[in-house]
Amino acid sequence: MDDKNQNRNLILAMALSMGVILIWSVLFPPATPPVDPNPTDPAAVATTDSAGNDVTLTPPSVDSTATATAANAPAAQPVAETERLEINTPSLSGSIALTGGRLDDLMLRDYRETLAPDSEPVRLFTPSGEEGAYYALYGWTPAGTLDYEQVPGPETPWTIEIGDVLTADSPVTLRWDNGSGLIFRRTVSVDEDYLFTISQSVENTGESEVRLAPYGIVTRHGLPSDLQNFFVIHEGVVQVSDGTLNDVKYDQMPDFDYIDREAANAEITEVTGSGWIGFTSKYWLAALVPQSGQPFTAVSRYIESQDIYQTQARLPAVTVAPGETSESTTRLFAGAKEWETLRRYQDEEGIDRFVDAIDWGWFFFLTKPIFWVLHHVHALIGNMGISIILLTLFLKALLFPLAYRSYVSMAKMKELQPKMEELKERAGDDKQKLQTAMMELYKREKVNPASGCLPILLQIPIFFSLYKVIANASEMRHAPFFGWLTDLSAPDPSSIYNLFGLFPWDAPMAGTTMATIFIGVLPILLGISMFLQQKLNPAPADPTQAMIFSYMPWIFMFMLGHFASGLLVYWITNNTVTFTQQYIIMRSHGHRPDVFGNILSTFKRKKKSE
Template identity: 60%
Template sequence: MDDQNKNLLIATGLSFVVILIWFLLFPPPEEPAQDQTQPVATAPVAGDAAATPTAAPSAVADGGPSAPQVEAADAPRLAIDTTRLAGSISLSGGRLDELKLKDYTVTTDPESGNVQVLEPVGSGHAYYALYGWAPGAGLTQADVPGANTEWQIEAGETLGSDSPVVLRWDSPSGLIFRRTLEVDENFMFTVTQSVENTGSGTVSAAPYGIIARHGEPVDRKKFFVLHEGVVAMADGKLDEIDYTDMPDLDMVASEGARSKVTQVAENGWIGFTDHYWMTTLIPAPGSAFKQVAKYDDGRDIYQTEAVLPTMTLAPGGTQQVTTQLFVGAKEWETIREYEQQGVDRFIDSIDWGWFFFLTKPIFWLLHHLHQLIGNMGWSIIALTLILKALLFPLAFKSYVSMAKMKELQPQMEKLKEAAGDDRQKLQQEMMALYKREKVNPASGCLPILLQIPIFFSLYKVIFVAFELRQAPWLGPFQDLSTPDPTSLYNLFGALPWAAPEAGTTLALVFIGILPLLLGISMWLQQKLNPAPTDPTQAMIFAWMPWVFMFMLGGFASGLVLYWITNNTITFTQQYLIMRSQGFKPDVFGNIKASFRRKQKAESDAAEK
């Protein structure tokens, strides 16, 4: 088992070396420039599928609303102004397409401007919410409001948390469409769509909501531990589709577009999630609707839809439907509050990962530690200490087993020499030795394996938690969600200029203080044990801490802080436990021995 541990570590080290070389030789391609004047994706079609959600899903029509015009500076707009939000609604199409978050700036610099979640067509990367009615029996596309319909303000002047607004559009066919918009004190909009039939015939139409995004987000992380793309809930089942997977959706919606359609019986929502921000369509709890995720390859438009059942309007009749729209930051407390108000499993819109049963309670603990301590850096250190304390019984058992195995190392070496090439004899003698000394070699591995999901969950929490964004710790570390701002280039923050940008060659050369401490902590952990006698293994072990140091140097400083804390505690625990079992790790002796081996290797190479 001791050999298996070594092989596992060797495989891990080689894997990281290969990954490092791959990213240095083959860096990810740059994002292609997007055409910001592309048209909106087509709207859904009303029909029996929308009226009876258990029926087969209908396709998206080729002939939906026409493409919206590129926004002009003087386009009619309705202002949005709350304590946390600022933006506007375009009266052309009634699109909610401009929204900034007053509480959050792009960087820690107050002059960097507020984070903009939604953007209109023609400026930046278009990203907006669009509502409407898909024509059914007795109606054509011209009879319902489209993407370029000019709405009129019927009531209200500015959309605020205590001041709703009403938009109106009169159809040529005698229908009067109204849209009432409200917003709370946080990030939730309430949209009520109504239609009044003043004509002489019975007609039908299906209300819908659309979130459209032109191209991928420019700040997409593209990291395996983080989901970015479509996030949806359908009757208790969570669905996540990465941006890169959307071109492979299983259903052809129309020429150049693919989609995934889900019929929701009672509760659900759908939208797009980024690292820290989210936009989500939320039909009323208990209502059936058709949930659609779609990608238009020809125009590079990502789209999510919530299509509600078709409504029939007799002459003189009125129908209305109310839905919600979340646009804002993925604040745990805010999202949890909306879940308590009736949005089914909304807290699962945060990317908890496979080990959600661990990440949720770990985040809960981190959140409350932050509330108690008031500093996220010290909260991460405190969280790591608490988890290491809870796992101490497993660690104790593991390190005791390792200490006993170290005591048996001389006897094991003698058995190897005596057995020679007879592997079967060696195995029998080793098993007899374990039995005689009452040592179970597997007992050292199992506790470590049980700890892996817990520490991966902690890593996941620190990476995805919104609370780490622009969270200060101390000194130059004013944003734990970004890489270490110090480096040898600025004397670890002593000089007034910035460190090289993460991922560049200069950043690798002028390493930051946190990655350097990470490498040292891993190196010291290695020195608890003598280096392997095999030269290849010894070389891999010698390089591993420094490979990790350079690889993880571009990670969020909060994550690196966690790894340093974890390594330091692990070193202390292992050292003390091994000493308590009679095995005294010679850390300084192992360090000296490693330098002597290096000098000898250099001397041998010179002689050759």
């Protein structure tokens, strides 16, 4: 082999190696460093002007035209030390802290942390002072002559005025008298699913008017412990503002341009019509939802010194005259991102674009209908694994005309291979002569070399959308398939280490290096399906290229081995159908793929190179 060919092969090998490294770095980014789970919760400042509309992050003034400021001050008492009001609904359990009136103890009855029979329900909200604190706080902020001691804050001792337990049928009302002529009440109701309604009122029994503004805050201390950090899953802020969807990942929040007085990086959006804002994860959502048509200020902020993430809904300030009462009603969604539930809230409660809390991605016009089909197939069959297989088969059948054109073009190109080799021998080193001869050959045989690529390119967005749907569907969580595959959202639990359960010792724990090396049944089937698909065609004549391509299926087998089982079921099905389609079409056009011979030649080449 001459130096020119050696250099070309070296560059090709380096490019392919860098491609593998790049894919690995995207799919498996570095782990997030641990954070302090119990930081102090600083003040969260929000301001409006005297008309209650514009937002400027400035300290409150003392005159009647001052700005109103939303505050979320020091951490509340731990759950065990705070008197509480029980929450008990068909979907939720937990409690509200009377100190501060925080909704900070919430579990989802229909979802368990693990598949173990005695597993605890999924905890969505956790009190401040505990590891992974995550909660919602509502209140009023002072303006004019009021100060923070005259409005309810994080340490306000609320009392129960109406109700003993918050249920879907019985709201509760909390009361606090500030001793200076203002009586605050907070009525909390919840439906049978995940939507709370919080009505805050202030009664002015004093002799002068007061000015103050209502707010809602969702606060998270540090990053979530179950952060996926996976490129097809959005985790962080999700927001709809006047019909516009905006999402920001947690690691982007420190880069917000605006710096407020608490040295917090903030992003501020004025919502004039309708919208909502909150934090989303793969399966769960906590979102502040003002009433439809209610103007508000949506704020996302990150306080680096405390490692605190916040979303806020700040409503315009109101003036309450003596003897009058002002009331403000907002909502809070806290629960699972179930498609049917989100769609019902969108249609019946008027929550704009609420189904977009699910991460549909750039190809939403494809992911939404694909999910619709998967959802209804699963509802009909009851087995998510079979539903994934049937959906993959349906899409492959739908795209078969495109695939057929692609495979036919490839088959025709293979038929022309001997004639192309003859042209190369005749042309010698004259590249222009060779190119002209090939173009004449293509024209004479009515073959377009590019026609095989276009159908494949058109299929890529569709199957990426299917991949994204499977990665994000809440129905995947703890969904069983067959046998040992009891959770399609988790990696294959089988392992070569114990010969897939035949030996009397446990497989390596998921997430460890041993589990990555000693893969399970599905990853091996994935590698085999990729290998067989590759062997439909002879290996490249260049030994360097042949070596690199022969290793690719096995490299990806280990790289993708600890992905969710549902994704592997999809990939294996897709590879198997693609292999079958290509094999049949190639044979129908006179080309007989020698799969077995190509496999033997691979091993012979390896043996010869050794």
